[in-house]
């Protein structure tokens with residue numbers, strides 16, 4: 362698909378594309394973005410009317426103060442900006458989006474991680490990328506999912 366794709370490395374909170382897009386996704390990145398209202402307002406500015414934004418982030422379904430670190434997306438609490446599905450929806454609505462009911466995908470994530478554990482580690486895995494804290498990160502994220510503190514949540518918003 363090389364003739365139909367291009368990649369830009371940059372700060373998602375500083376979007377300055379000249380064109381307006383008809384779709385956008387945010388996959389497991391919102392947990393690192395402190396001001397989601399400003400962010401979603403900036404995203405809305407880059408989307409054409411009727412465009413869809415698909416979000417799949419780890420969201421707070423319990424008290425974030427109960428999280429143990431390191432997590433795969435944050436070494437400690439200073440880099441973690443998890444927010445509840447309600448907070449996402451409020452920020453999206455304030456930015457002008459129509460927002461579908463959030464869908465909790467925890468069961469899917471638990472089944473996928475159980476299947477991966479049963480299959481054993483592949484020769485090259487996420488551990489290769491994440492480094493020596495990988496085991497602690499995934500023990501902590503597993504505990505947060507099972508304990509109801511975090512959930513992978515899907516939100517579809519329409520501009």
Ligand SMILES: C[S@@+](CC[C@H](N)C(=O)[O-])C[C@H]1O[C@@H](n2cnc3c(N)ncnc32)[C@H](O)[C@@H]1O
Nearest residue numbers: 371372373374387388389390391393394433434
């Ligand atoms: C948990 S990783 C998820 C990566 C990928 N989306 C995935 O699902 O495998 C979070 C990523 O968000 C990136 N990130 C965090 N804040 C960002 C920002 N303001 N602009 C662009 N990328 C950001 C980080 O560099 C990191 O690569």
